[in-house]
Each structure stands twice: as structure tokens, then as C-alpha cells.
Amino acid sequence: MAVMKIRGAATVAGTWLNEAVSFVVFCVLDIVDSFLCLLYKAADYLFEAEWKPCYCLSDKEPITTTRGKILLSHNNGESKILTLSPLQELGGRSKIELEDISETLYTRPSLITDLSNISVNELNKRFVKITRSESECSGHHEKTKNKRRRSVMKSSLTVNFTVVEMLRGKIRPQNLSHDISRWSDCDCGFCTSWASTSDKDHSLFVKTQIPNGVTAKEDVLFIHGFISSSAFWTETVFPSLSASSSAHRLFAVDLLGFGKSPKPADSLYTLREHVDMIEKSVLHKHNVKSFHIVAHSLGCILALSLAARHGSLIKSLTLLAPPYYPVPTGETKPRQYVMKKVAPRKVWPPIALGASMACWYEHISRTICLLICKHHRVWQFIAGVLTRNNRTVNFLIEGFMCHTHNAAWHTLHNIICGTGSKLDTYLDIVRDKLKCNVTIFHGGDDELIPVECSYNVKERIPRARVKVIEHKDHITMVVGRQDEFARELQEIWKTSSC
Numbered sequence: 001m002a003v004m005k006i007r008g009a010a011t012v013a014g015t016w017l018n019e020a021v022s023f024v025v026f027c028v029l030d031i032v033d034s035f036l037c038l039l040y041k042a043a044d045y046l047f048e049a050e051w052k053p054c055y056c057l058s059d060k061e062p063i064t065t066t067r068g069k070i071l072l073s074h075n076n077g078e079s080k081i082l083t084l085s086p087l088q089e090l091g092g093r094s095k096i097e098l099e100d101i102s103e104t105l106y107t108r109p110s111l112i113t114d115l116s117n118i119s120v121n122e123l124n125k126r127f128v129k130i131t132r133s134e135s136e137c138s139g140h141h142e143k144t145k146n147k148r149r150r151s152v153m154k155s156s157l158t159v160n161f162t163v164v165e166m167l168r169g170k171i172r173p174q175n176l177s178h179d180i181s182r183w184s185d186c187d188c189g190f191c192t193s194w195a196s197t198s199d200k201d202h203s204l205f206v207k208t209q210i211p212n213g214v215t216a217k218e219d220v221l222f223i224h225g226f227i228s229s230s231a232f233w234t235e236t237v238f239p240s241l242s243a244s245s246s247a248h249r250l251f252a253v254d255l256l257g258f259g260k261s262p263k264p265a266d267s268l269y270t271l272r273e274h275v276d277m278i279e280k281s282v283l284h285k286h287n288v289k290s291f292h293i294v295a296h297s298l299g300c301i302l303a304l305s306l307a308a309r310h311g312s313l314i315k316s317l318t319l320l321a322p323p324y325y326p327v328p329t330g331e332t333k334p335r336q337y338v339m340k341k342v343a344p345r346k347v348w349p350p351i352a353l354g355a356s357m358a359c360w361y362e363h364i365s366r367t368i369c370l371l372i373c374k375h376h377r378v379w380q381f382i383a384g385v386l387t388r389n390n391r392t393v394n395f396l397i398e399g400f401m402c403h404t405h406n407a408a409w410h411t412l413h414n415i416i417c418g419t420g421s422k423l424d425t426y427l428d429i430v431r432d433k434l435k436c437n438v439t440i441f442h443g444g445d446d447e448l449i450p451v452e453c454s455y456n457v458k459e460r461i462p463r464a465r466v467k468v469i470e471h472k473d474h475i476t477m478v479v480g481r482q483d484e485f486a487r488e489l490q491e492i493w494k495t496s497s498c
Helices: 002-048 111-137 139-152 161-171 237-243 271-284 298-309 334-342 350-360 362-372 376-387 391-401 405-417 422-433 452-460 482-496
Strands: 072-075 078-081 157-160 206-209 218-223 248-253 291-296 314-320 437-443 465-469
Touching (some): 002 350, 002 362, 218 298, 218 482, 237 482, 248 271, 271 298, 271 405, 298 314, 334 350, 334 405, 350 405, 376 391, 422 452, 437 452, 437 482, 452 465
Parallel strands (some): 218 248, 218 291, 437 465
Antiparallel strands (some): 072 078, 078 157
16 A cells, blocks of 8 residues: 555656656747747858748738739738639649648747736736626627628638748749758758659659569558658568568558658648649559558548548558547637647657657757758668668668658648647548448557557547557557568458458
8 A cells, every 4th residue: 555655656746847847848948949040040041042931920011912813911920811812823733721721830839928828818807807898888889890890801811921921932833942952951862852853743752562473453552650751661561462472552652741752842731732642643643443541640641531532442441550639629729739739848758758849849840850851861871880781770760861841840730730620520431431441550559649549530430440569669560560460451451352
């Protein structure tokens, strides 16, 4: 009994210590990120001869333009887009829908701001009580003014100034930034191979495996997770499936902004852009009619979006560690809620610290990319020496480091955080309109995405089957057990084809 009390007290003390240290550390990081913002503005001007917009809010002069039929007005760091040009006026580029852009890109309050907001909210409540009687007297006059204002601003949407700048770049056909990497990005042949190819459409890099001596009966699409690449599949599952004489045509993509795929500097890396590129590069290009999907982590969100679009074509869904955090009913800021779940601003466990730094701090995360991604060849060389050129370590490092900050930052916010309650809709479509098998795998020791996320999916889709791989984490649920996983996949495909 005494031991239990001691353990309980130690747990409480550890929790409080983690909270206290986390508060101090992230307050310091708030200051550091602000300093880095100024530093990068100067560096961008020095190396690229122009200021680059970021998502730090600041006062700017009002902007009004009719270029591409966009009317903008800017105030206190936010811009109101009154009219967005139709698809045929976007110079042949993909249409960007404003609802695809997550407000977590530019609304990430600091810890100090959160505390001050609590105090301000209390003062506001008291102020409202005092002034309520005065408000009622002038209520009729204000309602009349509001009606007039709504009639003028009926189609307005509020977004951050940086989003507006990037949208304006989308409108200009002569904008050359699409093919130009930034000074802080890696410019090696591997990372920029997409820009030197003859493919003017800049399709995704797709690794295809066709069965030897056997006619391909079905197609399978593999989608990797966040800061990864197609090598996650081609270096593990593909050889195992080839050795077993699988009669499936396999496709593994490098997502937009990752691996050998295009890394456009002017992309917002929205869910729509990612899914459109997969459709163009795999489904249309290879004439895929029906297919199975195997997706890991972030890729599960894209898989569910594809399933919602192509319901009748999906033969089975295999999801590995899906990042599904159900948004409570009545939550007014679903994207902010998901962001705090993904990145809780804690120093322990270390994976939480890493996720928080990547998600909450634009300029700190850019610094990490500058040190790691830009110099990935150095890190790969060091890892090769230390591990004697271990093949597994090499492809994991390659997938982890071969991306741009722009791609990782926008993908993290616009897909993982930005989907918010959208996943509920996708899951409901799979449950109600699709008849395909849904199988979920999750590592029992996964500290990045908790096992509860997979059970949350099952709660939404009762027919889904969840298999927890004991003593395996986010990566080793596949890497190291690829032969067993390949057999499990073949069994899923076999039963789904009956």
C-alpha cells in the first residue's frame, strides 16, 4: 500500500515538473522564434533580394488589387478576400479553396498569450454584465448597421496576409518561383531531380512494381507518412511481395514536397493539392480502375479522402497508425483542438517536444530544416560510417530529411491539423457508402500517435478490424517485420477480392 502511494506521489510530482519545465522552455522558444523571424527576413533579403512573407502577424499597409479579379483589404495582419477568380482564370493551375487553408498556420498563441487571454476573458465577462443594459438601448441601431455591412461583405473570407501573397502568386502565370528552391533548402541532384526532368506537368515520383511472369490482377496504392518517402514501402514491403510472387501491380508515391517529387515554392500543400497530384500521377497516368490502398500515418488522411472521392473503386483500406483525434461536439476551433493534440507543448516525452517545435514555431522548424535537410548528405555519410552503410538506416534518413520546410510546414498544418472535423465526414462515407474491408494496424509502443486513435476510427467504422502490434512503434510496425506484414496484406487483398 505504501509503495502504491509513493508511486502515485512520484507520478503527480513528475507531471507537475513536466508542466513547469515545459512552460519555461516554450516561453523561451516563443522569444527565440520571434528573433529568428527577423533574422530570416534579413537573410532572405540578402540571399534572394526580396522579403519573404511569413505567418507572423504584423501591421501592413492596406492592399487593393484587381489582378486576377481578387479584391484584397488588409488590416492588423489579416486580409479579406472578397472575390476569388474562377478556375479558368488561374493560368492553368489548380484551384485553391480557402477552406482548405488551416488557420493554425497563422494563429498559434504563445503560452503567455494563453494566460493573458484567460484574464482578459474574465474582464470581458464582467464588462459585458455592466454594459448589457446600455447595449440593449442601442441594439436596434446596431442591427440596422450590421445588416448593411453583411449585405456588402456577404462573400468575404478572412485569411492571413501570407496566404494572400501566395494566392496572388498562384494567379500570375509568369511567376517563376514554382521551380526555384530557397537558399535554405537543399539543391542537390536528388532533391531537385524533379526540376530537371522532361515532365513539364511535374507529376509525383512513383515507384512501380509489376509482377514477374504473372499477369497483374489488381492494383495497390501505397502512401507514406509525414516526412517520409516511397522508400518506406519500396525498401521493405515491395521486396517481400516480389519474393512471394504477388499478382498485384504496386504503386508507391513520393508525396508532393517529399522525396523525389516536385517541391513547388508557391504551393500551400493543401489536402486538395496532394490528392489531385496522386490522382494525376497514379490513377490517371497508369489507368487504374479499381485498387487497394495501404497508408501510413499522414497518408491515412489522404487515403480516406481518396476513398470519399472514389468509393466504388476502393477494394480495401489498410491504415497504419491513423492520426484521428475526434473533435468534441461544440468545439468552435476544431483545427486548434487537433493541433494541441498533435503537439501538446510538452518537453516529455521527447517525441512531444519534437512535434511541438515543428508545429508551433515556423522559424525554429525552418532552422531545423536548414541544419538537417539542407545538409542531409553529410548526415547520411555520418550515419553510413557509424552503421557500416546499413540499408535500413539510410532509407529512413533519406525519407526523413529530403523535403523542404515549406512543404513540411504547410502539409503539417493544412492536412494533419487542418482536416479537423473533416475526417468525421470521410469516415462516415466509408462506413455508410463503401463496402470494402477496413483494417487498421498500430504499434503498441507508438509514442507519436497513440493507439487510441485507431480505436477512435473503429468506433466510427464498426466493421473495421484493429490489430495492435505489441512492442513495436510508429516505424517498426513495418520496418523489421516486413515479411510478416506482406503476408498480412496479401491475406487482406485475398479476402477483399472474394
